[in-house]
Amino acid sequence: MCREAVELVTDYLEGALTGRDRARLELHLADCPHCSAYLAQMRRTLDLLGRIEPEALDPQVADDLVMLYRRWQSE
Amino acid sequence: MEDAELVARLRLGDEDAFRFVVERYHPSLLRLAMTMVPSRAVAEEVVQDTWLGLVRGIKGFEGRSSLRTWLFHVLVNRARSTGVHERRPATGVTAGPAVDPSRFGADGSWADPPVPWPDEVDDRLVASQLAERIRPRIDELPDMQRRVVILRDVEGLGATQVCELLGLSEGNQRVLLHRGRSRLRGMLESEMGNV
Ligand SMILES: [Zn+2]
Numbered sequence: 001m002c003r004e005a006v007e008l009v010t011d012y013l014e015g016a017l018t019g020r021d022r023a024r025l026e027l028h029l030a031d032c033p034h035c036s037a038y039l040a041q042m043r044r045t046l047d048l049l050g051r052i053e054p055e056a057l058d059p060q061v062a063d064d065l066v067m068l069y070r071r072w073q074s075e
Numbered sequence: 076m077e078d079a080e081l082v083a084r085l086r087l088g089d090e091d092a093f094r095f096v097v098e099r100y101h102p103s104l105l106r107l108a109m110t111m112v113p114s115r116a117v118a119e120e121v122v123q124d125t126w127l128g129l130v131r132g133i134k135g136f137e138g139r140s141s142l143r144t145w146l147f148h149v150l151v152n153r154a155r156s157t158g159v160h161e162r163r164p165a166t167g168v169t170a171g172p173a174v175d176p177s178r179f180g181a182d183g184s185w186a187d188p189p190v191p192w193p194d195e196v197d198d199r200l201v202a203s204q205l206a207e208r209i210r211p212r213i214d215e216l217p218d219m220q221r222r223v224v225i226l227r228d229v230e231g232l233g234a235t236q237v238c239e240l241l242g243l244s245e246g247n248q249r250v251l252l253h254r255g256r257s258r259l260r261g262m263l264e265s266e267m268g269n270v
Pocket of ligand 1: 001002003005028032034
């Protein structure tokens with residue numbers, strides 16, 4: 001079951017499992033500390049991904065774009 | 076600034092509003108563009124083209140999506156029309172288990188189970204360090220997985236928006252997300268020794 005459980009984690013988090021599969025998985029999770037640990041790791045992974053900042057914008061790039069903007073406006 | 080105000084000001088050609096949207100969205104647009112074209116130079120051109128698309132198209136923007144999602148759409152279309160084609164094969168949905176099969180016993184239960192991560196992972200400082208370390212690993216994912224993970228988990232778009240944007244079915248989107256997330260969890264698991 002564990003091998004199948006890890007494949008259901010995304011569908012589970014996405015709310016895409018049928019009621020029956022969801023109940024089955026939750027029953028397994030309640031019973032299996034390893035799969036629970038796996039799910040907790042997945043949740044933390046998602047939390048970390050959400051913290052990634054895009055690289056900072058080079059002020060020169062912004063200035064250049066504003067210059068272009070002026071030109072585009074006048075075209 | 077709210078979208079409605081920005082859009083109104085952009086329609087009038089307001090430079091401050093333009094600078095504001097550039098500062099807010101340019102880095103995200105560049106990040107997405109880099110998953111769609113083969114080089115940074117081309118990605119930068121595509122983003123610049125997207126800004127031109129905003130100037131030309133803002134009058135027709137109806138506000139049915141957020142300004143950000145609309146910009147992503149413009150970008151995806153521009154990237155596709157560069158003719159510089161993507162490295163990936165057409166489908167991009169690859170099979171493969173979420174976890175190395177050797178970690179399970181013959182009965183399918185864990186033989187080499189995941190070790191719970193230390194609580195310090197919840198610490199904000201440690202978390203932002205880990206987030207920095209996971210960033211380059213995202214680039215190692217196959218293109219479609221990378222695009223879906225960036226849009227869903229890094230940018231925080233919803234499933235429906237991502238399907239629309241990338242022309243994916245809900246099912247394919249979830250498969251790609253699953254592969255990408257599973258690989259990133261695995262990468263973090265190996266990083267955890269260094270926390
Ligand atoms: Zn289990």
